[in-house]
Amino acid sequence: MTNDIFDEIDPPQRLLMGPGPVNAHPRVLRAMSAQLLGQFDPEFTAYMNETMALYRRVFETENRWTFLIDGTSRAGIEAALISVLEPGDNIVIPNFGRFGLLLTEIAQRCGAVVTTVDAEWGTVVALEAIEEAVARVKPRLVACVHGDTSTTMAQPLEGIGEICRRYDALFYVDATATLGGMSLPVDKLGIDIVTAGLQKCLGGPSGSAPITISDRAAERIFSRRHVEKGIAPAGLVGGNAPRIASNYFDLAMIMDYWSEKRLNHHTEATTMLYGARECARIVLQEGLEARYTRHALASRAMVAGLEAMGLTLFGDISNKMSNVTGIEIPVGIDGEHVRARMRLDFEIEIGSSFGPLQGRIWRIGAMGYNCRKHNVLITLNALECVLRGEGFKLPSGSAADAALAVYAASETSA
The missing domain is CATH 3.40.640.10 (Type I PLP-dependent aspartate aminotransferase-like (Major domain))
Incomplete structure (x- = not known):
């Protein structure tokens, strides 16, 4: 990236999987x-x-x-x-x-x-x-x-x-x-x-x-x-x-x-x-109910993948948003370093938080145009890879497998 103010802007093709904003359709x-x-x-x-x-x-x-x-x-x-x-x-x-x-x-x-x-x-x-x-x-x-x-x-x-x-x-x-x-x-x-x-x-x-x-x-x-x-x-x-x-x-x-x-x-x-x-x-072309169902399904898949990694979800899960999931940062893990590696190595953005939760949780979103199966799987795989590099012990491939199982069960029931 240059510092020439006369260059056209050329932002990286980043996948925005934080609490918003997300990639525009x-x-x-x-x-x-x-x-x-x-x-x-x-x-x-x-x-x-x-x-x-x-x-x-x-x-x-x-x-x-x-x-x-x-x-x-x-x-x-x-x-x-x-x-x-x-x-x-x-x-x-x-x-x-x-x-x-x-x-x-x-x-x-x-x-x-x-x-x-x-x-x-x-x-x-x-x-x-x-x-x-x-x-x-x-x-x-x-x-x-x-x-x-x-x-x-x-x-x-x-x-x-x-x-x-x-x-x-x-x-x-x-x-x-x-x-x-x-x-x-x-x-x-x-x-x-x-x-x-x-x-x-x-x-x-x-x-x-x-x-x-x-x-x-x-x-x-x-x-x-x-x-x-x-x-x-x-x-x-x-x-x-x-x-x-x-x-x-x-x-x-x-x-x-x-x-x-x-x-x-x-x-x-x-x-x-x-x-x-x-x-x-x-x-409206997708339909409101179909859209709500898509977001809820992505949430269940994301939750399954995160839990399969041995991570702890934040807050009262019965009242969590469909489109954003909070994860407690494991003890001994540098949360900001993980976010930086996600961004620099995988071009994926996830969020931190504010106030009393600053440094305590990550926030991962799956909403709007980004609320699609492959984005959920890519994000989970990237997070698993980064955490393993940080010394966090977890079974390889477990996150994507768990999320895929949620999607497969949904397709079967449909």
């Missing part, structure tokens, strides 16, 4: 090479409408307000929280990992009063504990991560929507790591706002955040429109709530652009919309 990359159009061009606004329709099916919702936020998945999270919360609002956050802490930080920046319901990393939050907090606090919003990749745990969502309705709270879910890989029937679960990103199970690049918003959440968002000095921009109406602190992440303004009014707010990220649209087309 070739169809998505091809879609993103299409020619640009103006943001109000009828051809382009037709693509916007198609994208909304596609993501309604991905989210399994009838929500009118289903569209894209320009930015990474965190842009979607921030847009949702900053547009709903005002200073002094109560919010309840089930917190079981790094990204529960992120929701807490953003809510605090909004001036909200945060109540967390905490669980040890590697576990999830009990429904009863969530209800107790909601009943006590009477929050404006309950905000929850679906799958927290920092711990590889997936919070069960069933019942939380009912609790929120009972106590007149809105329910927000960060599905960055799970949309398109784990079941998330938004309307059935009673979720008011869900945000995600392309770079994990949807098999695209980071940079666009799909979002869906219920009518009752939209009512709250639109109620916060503010008239400054008695003069409202076209299409805006007065409201009593304080103006939100961000223009870019003001969902009411963004929704006006995605509405039939097409009011100017920003220049839409044309290339990212092409990519997001293609991600949704790929998901």
Whole structure:
């Protein structure tokens, strides 16, 4: 690799088997090479409408307000929280990992009063504990991560929507790591706002955040429109709530652009919309249930291979994410050296972790375009080879054999 800034970029052909991002589907990359159009061009606004329709099916919702936020998945999270919360609002956050802490930080920046319901990393939050907090606090919003990749745990969502309705709270879910890989029937679960990103199970690049918003959440968002000095921009109406602190992440303004009014707010990220649209087309052409089954099968195969190597899985396995698996780093093994050898010798990336888990676990993902049998087998074989080189005793070939047995059993049962 040279340091000449005038050279074309030529990144290595690396297999990204960490907690995300993953390798983008070739169809998505091809879609993103299409020619640009103006943001109000009828051809382009037709693509916007198609994208909304596609993501309604991905989210399994009838929500009118289903569209894209320009930015990474965190842009979607921030847009949702900053547009709903005002200073002094109560919010309840089930917190079981790094990204529960992120929701807490953003809510605090909004001036909200945060109540967390905490669980040890590697576990999830009990429904009863969530209800107790909601009943006590009477929050404006309950905000929850679906799958927290920092711990590889997936919070069960069933019942939380009912609790929120009972106590007149809105329910927000960060599905960055799970949309398109784990079941998330938004309307059935009673979720008011869900945000995600392309770079994990949807098999695209980071940079666009799909979002869906219920009518009752939209009512709250639109109620916060503010008239400054008695003069409202076209299409805006007065409201009593304080103006939100961000223009870019003001969902009411963004929704006006995605509405039939097409009011100017920003220049839409044309290339990212092409990519997001293609991600949704790929998901729906495969079928949601088939896609969930593929991710669950890869998870079982990965788990079987890791256990066959004598490795210990991290956390409550009954609540692990389908698309990311945590492994405890064996005593005496340098976890970062293993990751480096995986990358340098095999061009495979696996993840470490954050906070209390830093240096304690590896995280291996199999999601989106990378969630395929040969990628699972290649990753297991490479990890086995590297561990053997590090002096870890394990039976040769056991990992791939165990994973292949899982795939064979699935083919037989089918």
